[in-house]
Amino acid sequence: MSKTQTLPLQNQLRSRAGSVVHFRLPLFLLLVIAVYGYVAWRFQALNATQPSQKAIASQTSISQPHIDPVVVNKIKRLQDNSVSVQTLFDQARQDPFQE
Numbered sequence: 001m002s003k004t005q006t007l008p009l010q011n012q013l014r015s016r017a018g019s020v021v022h023f024r025l026p027l028f029l030l031l032v033i034a035v036y037g038y039v040a041w042r043f044q045a046l047n048a049t050q051p052s053q054k055a056i057a058s059q060t061s062i063s064q065p066h067i068d069p070v071v072v073n074k075i076k077r078l079q080d081n082s083v084s085v086q087t088l089f090d091q092a093r094q095d096p097f098q099e
Helices: 001-021 024-048 053-060 069-081 083-094
Strands: none
Touching: 001 024
């Protein structure tokens, strides 16, 4: 393209840019409203999704407590050997929430 052919094109772009500049505030507001609308729509869509059964199971899995058998044997031996300890165990069985 020669320089003379680009001048009319530049003039056309300037005239169109002038008309777009005139509407810049409404166009900006339209863009902001569109962005807010998209965010609200995505928020609603993501909020409405239900978790899968696998995700629920992984979050609610209850692990069994591990009690060392050596400790259990030691407590049983202490319970058998001491009357006062045996009494404490009996009291705890009757009312476990008593201080």
